[in-house]
Amino acid sequence: MTSRYDEQISDGRVLRTGVFHKSLVREGTGAEISCSSTMLSSARPIPYKRYTAIPARVFIRFGSRPVVLVPSPSAAEECFTKNDIIFANRPRLLAGKHLGNNYTTLLWASYGDHWRNLRRIASLELLSSNRLQIFHGIRVDEVQLLCQRLFRGSESGEYRIVDMKSMFFELTLNVVMRMIAGKRYYGENVSGSEDARRFKAIVTETLQLSAATNLVDFLPFVKSAGLSKTEKRLLILRAKRDKFTQELIEEHRRLRCDSASEQRSGNMIDVLLSLQETEPEYYTDHIIRGMMQVLLIEGSDTSAATMEWALSSLLNNPEILEQAQSEIDTNVGQSRLIEESDLTELPYLHGIIKETLRIYPAAPLLVPHESSEECTIGGFKVPRGTMLLVNSWAIQNDPRIWEEPSKFKPERFREMAGKSDKYMLLPFGTGRRGCPGEGLAMRLVGLALGSMIQCFEWVRTGGELVDMSVGTGLTMPRAQPLLAMCRPRPAMVTLLSQL
Numbered sequence: 001m002t003s004r005y006d007e008q009i010s011d012g013r014v015l016r017t018g019v020f021h022k023s024l025v026r027e028g029t030g031a032e033i034s035c036s037s038t039m040l041s042s043a044r045p046i047p048y049k050r051y052t053a054i055p056a057r058v059f060i061r062f063g064s065r066p067v068v069l070v071p072s073p074s075a076a077e078e079c080f081t082k083n084d085i086i087f088a089n090r091p092r093l094l095a096g097k098h099l100g101n102n103y104t105t106l107l108w109a110s111y112g113d114h115w116r117n118l119r120r121i122a123s124l125e126l127l128s129s130n131r132l133q134i135f136h137g138i139r140v141d142e143v144q145l146l147c148q149r150l151f152r153g154s155e156s157g158e159y160r161i162v163d164m165k166s167m168f169f170e171l172t173l174n175v176v177m178r179m180i181a182g183k184r185y186y187g188e189n190v191s192g193s194e195d196a197r198r199f200k201a202i203v204t205e206t207l208q209l210s211a212a213t214n215l216v217d218f219l220p221f222v223k224s225a226g227l228s229k230t231e232k233r234l235l236i237l238r239a240k241r242d243k244f245t246q247e248l249i250e251e252h253r254r255l256r257c258d259s260a261s262e263q264r265s266g267n268m269i270d271v272l273l274s275l276q277e278t279e280p281e282y283y284t285d286h287i288i289r290g291m292m293q294v295l296l297i298e299g300s301d302t303s304a305a306t307m308e309w310a311l312s313s314l315l316n317n318p319e320i321l322e323q324a325q326s327e328i329d330t331n332v333g334q335s336r337l338i339e340e341s342d343l344t345e346l347p348y349l350h351g352i353i354k355e356t357l358r359i360y361p362a363a364p365l366l367v368p369h370e371s372s373e374e375c376t377i378g379g380f381k382v383p384r385g386t387m388l389l390v391n392s393w394a395i396q397n398d399p400r401i402w403e404e405p406s407k408f409k410p411e412r413f414r415e416m417a418g419k420s421d422k423y424m425l426l427p428f429g430t431g432r433r434g435c436p437g438e439g440l441a442m443r444l445v446g447l448a449l450g451s452m453i454q455c456f457e458w459v460r461t462g463g464e465l466v467d468m469s470v471g472t473g474l475t476m477p478r479a480q481p482l483l484a485m486c487r488p489r490p491a492m493v494t495l496l497s498q499l
């Protein structure tokens with residue numbers, strides 16, 4: 001029924017798709033695959049051995065849409081260097097229409113002046129080194145609050161079970177929410193627990209729906225048969241997201257009008273509302289809402305999922321956890337808490353984060369790009385309007401590039417010291433559309449994970465290894481939320497009790 005290639009592609013889950021028809025794929029020829037239920041963004045990797053015959057690039061066709069799939073560093077390099085401007089567009093997928101507010105948000109906008117402007121604002125006002133330094137206190141505060149929460153339940157020194165998925169999600173959302181809107185949603189002294197619940201549901205649904213099978217994107221005749229079920233759900237979700245972010249805008253507008261609050265807080269909504277005063281036709285509420293939505297969603301779940309995978313890997317490799325603890329004890333000591341400025345002195349911890357991003361990248365196919373004109377990759381012609389999927393998971397787990405790719409080995413980065421891993425390790429993408437939040441993510445993941453390792457002892461909840469299966473969703477989530485047992489390290493109790 002299916003060809004060998006079909007099996008490599010479907011079983012190897014380069015792309016997890018529906019049924020492939022026989023004899024439709026040939027390497028580099030632009031030959032077609034037709035599929036019945038493409039699940040583009042949930043492409044899920046599996047162990048690599050099935051994958052060795054996959055060529056440097058594959059031209060395929062999803063329904064009516066030509067796609068080039070790039071699973072090699074050399075081809076990725078071509079895409080993000082000589083062809084970077086050509087591939088700086090995003091395809092017009094249904095998610096971009098509804099969740100990208102008609103392709104006007106930073107994530108979904110086409111390459112051009114509007115995108116450049118949004119990107120400049122996001123970088124300057126939120127994500128530049130300078131802004132990250134200004135917001136440094138927020139990250140310290142939130143990580144210490146997390147330590148405090150973990151400590152409070154286990155002062156007695158007994159191990160207790162904690163739900164680390166929720167803890168990490170709440171941490172990252174609080175950090176990004178405070179940078180954008182100046183308020184936190186989770187924890188003590190927070191009045192907005194209902195808002196927090198609403199937002200969590202919005203994030204979960206956004207990730208599910210963005211990843212959902214969406215025939216309309218690839219088979220236009222489905223659209224002509226009426227609004228698809230997915231599209232109806234997207235419309236409802238869009239309304240919820242707009243309502244949520246509009247309420248935050250109104251709240252800030254009221255505060256700005258309030259003569260008592262003359263001082264501007266410097267958070268992002270305030271900056272955007274100031275820009276609205278000078279250029280109301282461009283900085284509409286629609287544009288402000290889109291900016292908030294992208295940053296809140298992109299900024300929270302990706303970093304939280306990375307922390308969860310990292311801790312899961314440490315629980316399954318206690319000797320690595322011990323080595324990381326000893327690196328922190330030697331370089332930071334136990335009389336003060338780890339700080340972001342220590343991270344450069346902790347190469348082993350850095351290796352743990354990189355190894356996590358290598359095996360469990362939050363966006364295994366990055367975000368789809370699209371060519372704005374004809375170009376070549378590896379000598380093959382790629383027509384204008386071709387969707388580009390860079391399979392970063394495949395590149396990062398290729399045994400021709402990485403020794404024992406399925407093994408969690410942070411020391412491999414020490415061995416590579418001084419050598420560039422640029423196109424071999426692409427968890428944040430690269431080039432013009434590369435992730436602008438990398439600096440924030442690396443600081444926050446480093447500080448949070450470092451603090452967990454420095455302050456607490458961690459063990460698995462049972463005798464078995466933590467299940468490392470991947471669930472469904474856009475950010476390569478764990479199939480099961482991570483439950484772990486922790487207790488304070490005796491040498492850290494005094495410090496923790498002073499928090």
Ligand code: HEM
Pocket residue numbers: 106107108119122176294295296298299300302303306361362363366367368427428429430432433434435436437438440441
């Ligand atoms: C571990 C954490 C993160 C990972 C792995 C990650 C990964 C990515 C990837 C792979 C892309 C797409 C690159 C491409 O299209 O080639 C992306 C885009 C983006 N990310 Fe991140 N990200 C993370 C955290 C963040 C944070 C903290 C923020 C901001 C608060 C953020 C904001 C964005 C935005 C706005 C885009 C769209 C950029 C554009 O289209 O111009 N990300 N991210």
